[in-house]
Structure formats: structure tokens, C-alpha cells
Amino acid sequence: MKSYFDLKGQVAIVTGCSAGLGVQMAKALANQGAAIVAIARRKEKIEAVAKEIAETYGVRTLAVPCDITDTARVEASVDEVLKEFGRIDILINNAGTGAVAPAEDITDEQFHNEMNIDLFGSFRVARSVAKKAMIPAKYGRIINIASMYGLVGNKIAGSAPYHAAKGGVVNMTRALAAEWGKYGITVNSICPGYFYTDLTRQTLDSEFFQQNARTMIPLERYGKEGELDSAAVFLASPASSYVTGVNLPVDGGYTAM
Secondary structure (H helix, E strand, O other): OOOOOOOOOOEEEEEOOOOHHHHHHHHHHHHOOOEEEEEEOOHHHHHHHHHHHHHHHOOOEEEEEOOOOOHHHHHHHHHHHHHHHOOOOEEEEOOOOOOOOOHHHOOHHHHHHHHHHHHHHHHHHHHHHHHHHHHHHOOEEEEEEOOHHHOOOOOOOOOHHHHHHHHHHHHHHHHHHHHHHHHOEEEEEEEEOOEOOOOOHHHHOOHHHHHHHHHHOOOOOOEOOOOOHHHHHHHHOHHHOOOOOOEEEEOOOHHHO
16 A cells, blocks of 8 residues: 655654744654654754654654754754654745734835745745755655745735745745756745634634624635644655645635635
């Protein structure tokens, strides 16, 4: 019997792996047998995540503190992973931030910070992982976590820098897919809709947002924990070998409207 999504023997880096969707996707990959490298800024958080994943799923894990806006630290982190595991098969670029304010009030610093983390940060990690591990191995699965806001605008919460950065991630995904396909590397993005995390719960539970969900989302609800997992596992697995340059919305139909 063929196991389409078996990831045993593979090594996956997940950035932004201290909480929320990053941890959920890391657990999904670990459930399929992948070794997990948890990357985020907060050392104690990723160490706890790595320990929980190792105990629950019986896979090797490594916690690597890293600020993805620091090129030298990104390079050193990738070197550390290669020293420990000797390979990197999967990268989920999940680390990000989100400035919310009317566009006319957004500061230069807010816009720059958004681009530096969400767009340039994702590129820094992809560049290093591809150059040091995936291009030499002639294999790789890169999954950039963009957003449905990288595909459309919105009227409910001003966040122009976030839209711009995630829109950049969407087209960067296509560019890297086109350039690195010859090395056996696929590059895709997932564009999540509204999902509950520690950062979004208060906003999403407001009556204003609840009403918006019923109006704007065909499934008339937010995403639930675990509903990104299958998309991440598919795009990370050998089963997606002929899928590259795709931006997959997981948004309850929001971008179909």
C-alpha cells in the first residue's frame, strides 16, 4: 500500500514556530514522520515546542533561535541545521507580522518593518536553505505562508503594508519556482484566510468581524485548528512533485467572491 504523504527521513524547518499556525503545521509534518527544526526569536518558546513535538510524535527535533531580519543569523542557523541533520528537505516560511492602521496613518517604520519580516525575511531563509542544502541535493519543498490578503484588498481592517508584503510573497513564490525548478525544488505558497491564533482571537471574536465572516466567507465561518495541515503536508510531500508556483488559498472561499 502506497503512503502518499510519508515524510520519514526528511528534515523540515518551520519558521515562526513558537505559537499558532507554525506550531500546528510543524506537528502535521511530524505526524508524517519528518524531523522538525523549530525557528523563532524566543528561545524558551521554541524549546518547549520542540520538546512537545519530540515527545508526542517520536521524531528528532531541534530548536534554533533566529531573527529572520538578521542575515548573518539566518546563515548561521542553516549551518547549524545542516551540522545536526546533514540535510534540509522542507522549508515552511511562516514567520510574519501585521501592522493594522488606516493607510494614511501608516508610518515609514511600520511599512519597512512589514517588508523586512514578511517578504525579505522569507527570501533570506529561502535563499540560504536553497543555496546550502536544496540546490546541492537537487531536491526541496519550499512553502511560503502568504495570506488571502496577498491576493485581494479588504475594507474591514486597514493593513496596506501587510497586503503589500504578502502580495510580494505570492509573486516571489512564482519567481523562485521558475528559477529553482531545474534543481528539483518546488516553491508554493499557502494563502490562509481568517484563522484563530493567540494574536487574532480577540479581533475575530468581535461582533463586527463575525458579521463580516457571515457576509464575505462562503462557508460562513473562520478556519479551525488543523484545517491548514493537509495543505502543508501535501505541498511538503513527494506527492506534490509536479506542483510548483501555486498560491493555494485556504480561506473558506473568501477569494472566490
